[in-house]
Amino acid sequence: MVLDTEIKAQLEQYLQLLESDIVLKFSAGDDKVSSDMMELVNELASMSSKITVEKADLPRTPSFSVNRVGEDTGVTFAGIPLGHEFTSLVLALLQVSGRAPKVDQSVIDQIKGITGEHHFETYVSLSCHNCPDVVQALNIMSVLNPNITHTMIDGAAYKEEVERKNVMAVPAVYLNAEFLSGGRMTIEEILAKIGTGPDASEFENKEPYDVLVVGGGPAxxxxxxxxxxxxxRTGIVAERFGGQVLDTMSIENFISVKSTEGPKLAASLEEHVKEYGVDIMNLQRAKSIEKKDLFELELENGAILKSKSVIVSTGARWRNVGVPGEQEFKNKGVAYCPHCDGPLFEGKHVAVIGGGNSGIEAAIDLAGIVKHVTVLEFNPELKADEVLQNRLNSLPNVTVLKNVQTKEITGTDSVNGITYVERDTNEEKHVELQGVFVQIGLVPNTDWLEGTVERNRMGEIIVNKHGETTLPGLFAAGDCTDSAYNQIIISMGSGATAALGAFDYLIRN
Ligand SMILES: Cc1cc2nc3c(=O)[nH]c(=O)nc-3n(C[C@H](O)[C@H](O)[C@H](O)COP(=O)(O)OP(=O)(O)OC[C@H]3O[C@@H](n4cnc5c(N)ncnc54)[C@H](O)[C@@H]3O)c2cc1C
Structure with missing residues (x-):
């Protein structure tokens, strides 16, 4: 049985919301995935009189598409969309039936205006929490515009295809058979990638702000x-609204909310900011800042935004290990998200660089999927909490190398090994493996401020107790500052401090 009782009960409720008849067209073979898929498709049809099932000649077997009666929408699932993709299946059924997707009208208009054939394919794993956003965004685009099709491909059901295309990180999106992008993307980011996002002219006539915030995370x-x-008058510029919380599924220390998921928290943040009429400029990256009569913030697209005061909250990003091979083999065996990409290394040998909490958590996670995990730690001892170390030591398929320095990640088309030096003997060694997960912490996103404000040796912006930097009128908050700890609630507190500090500055000046 593919659907357990609980999922079936949920589906039954959702299917009552179908607005019109839909047709599931399938292509199935004699294999196990095909028979499981057929069980799912037939079960869906048995649960709603609005769903019918039809055999068809689809490009992939096994797969099924979700269509309006008499009109193919181009929304196809190759594999079985359960696990994290269950929501993608439900939304596809509802949206194809006519329920409006929850996106801004301006986004709908942009999608409808896309001309030319756009055939998207997304490789996913069913345990990837970054994949559904991309699948759902592309399905919406496919439902809204007849020039657009989208196929979700479960890597586990299409192992040979994944190996042939050398897909080693998910989600991996292809457009008209060419690789477009990897990693989580919002619908706006996809539109920007295919050249339909806003350009500099949209920012030309903006009045100066009283406060301009740079960075759209919690801070x-x-x-x-x-x-x-x-x-x-407040504006906010963000490269990716939501920030780091988008990369985590489980948050249990955001006080007063017992448990939530990162993308959910990110959506609530945006909703709350929108309540106050803040001018949100998402998917825009700040390039430099200068203080003249007013602050002038230059964006990557060339636009200049003016403001009386500025709050920098550009957060942090994964730290690179900085050895030869890391950049070359990014998404070709070098990965940063064990939850997302772990399943693609099933049965293989991988390394985890970093013996802190995130490294050891990753190693424990991966040990359940892959054949063998080698942990490389620079220091003589692991830094992770004892409870994690104990768990790690209990696993039979993990080797821990301490006091070693990674020298190179080797490979041809994809990673085939890692070279390290034993720091006490200076002896160089090589391990053959297929994947490297880098887990060595974060670096602040402050390079673009070079020469404007004082930063410490880690690159963190130095702030006083009002959140003010060494440049009067320029405030900073969150993970990009020298705060002792980096947490959501701490970033939010410092964001509030910086805003009150900026308000005080405006009154006095
Ligand atoms: C995997 C993971 C799990 C975590 N789990 C937890 C947890 O359970 N609990 C907890 O409290 N904390 C957790 N954290 C830490 C928490 O997410 C951060 O402390 C918090 O997000 C910091 O908020 P911030 O607003 O300072 O920065 P960020 O969240 O990093 O946001 C920075 C913002 O600035 C934008 N930006 C960056 N550069 C530019 C630029 N040049 N121009 C314009 N915009 C830019 C980014 O796109 C983003 O919008 C976790 C972090 C990670 C990575």
Missing amino acids: GSSAAIYAARKGI
Whole structure:
């Protein structure tokens, strides 16, 4: 039975929301995935009189497409969309039946305006929490525009295809058979990638702001809300609204919320900021800042935004190990997200670089999927909590190398090994393996501020107790600052402090 009782009960409720008849067209063979897929498809049809099933000649077997009666939408699932993709299946059924997707009208208009054939394919794993957003975004595009099709491909059901295309990180999106992009993307990011996002001219006539926030994570969102609640003109520029929380599924220490998921928290942040009429400029990257009469913030697209005060909350990103091979083999065996990409290394040998909490958690996770995990730690001892170390030591398929320095990640088309030096003997060694997960912490996103404000040796912006930097009128908050700890609630607190500090500065000046 593919659907357990609980999922079936959920589906039954959702299927009552179908607005019109839909047709599931399938192509199935004699294999196990085909028979499981057929069980799912037939079960769906048995649960709603609005769903019919039809045999068809689809490019992949096993696969099924979700269509309106008499009109193919181009939404196809190759494999079985359960696990993290269950929501993608439900939304596809509802949206094809006519339920409006939850996206802004401006985004709908942009999608409808796309001309030319766009055939998207997304390789996923069913345990990847970054994949559904991409699948759902592309399905929406496919439902709204007849020039667009989208196929979700479960890597586990299409192992040979995944190996042939050398897909080693998911989600991996192809457009018209060419690789487009990897990793989590929102619908706006996809539109920007295919050249339909806003350009500099959209920012030309913006009035100066009282407070301009740079960065749309927890710190920036909190700063924007606190500033806007003072009734002053507030704008927020973010490369990717939501920030790091988008990369985690489980948050259990956001006080007053017992448990939530990162993408859910990111969506609530955006919703809350929108409540206050803040001018949100998402998918825009700040390039440099200068203080003249007003602050002038230059964006990567060339636009200049002016403001009386600025709050920098650009957070942090994964730290690279910085050895030969890391950049060359990114997404070809070098990975940063064990939850997402772990399943693609099933039965293989992988390394985890980093023996802190995130490294050891990754190693424990991966040991359940892959054949063998080698952990490389630079220091003589692991830094992870004892409970994690004990768990790691209990696993039979893990080797821990301490006091070693990674020298190179080797490979041809993809990773085939790692070279390291034993620091006490200076002896160089090589291990043959197929994947390397880098887990050595984060670096602040402050390079673009070079020469404007004082930063410490880690690159973190130095702030005082009002959140003010060494440049009057320029405030900073969150993980990009020299705060002692990096957590959501701490970033939000410092965002509020910086906004109140900026308000104080505006009154005095
Ligand atoms: C995997 C993972 C799990 C975590 N789990 C937890 C947890 O359970 N609990 C907890 O409290 N904390 C957790 N954290 C830490 C927490 O996510 C961070 O402390 C918090 O997100 C920091 O918020 P921030 O707003 O300072 O920065 P970020 O969240 O990093 O946001 C930075 C923002 O700035 C934008 N930006 C960056 N550069 C530019 C630029 N040049 N121009 C414009 N915009 C830019 C980014 O796109 C983003 O919008 C986790 C972090 C990770 C990576």
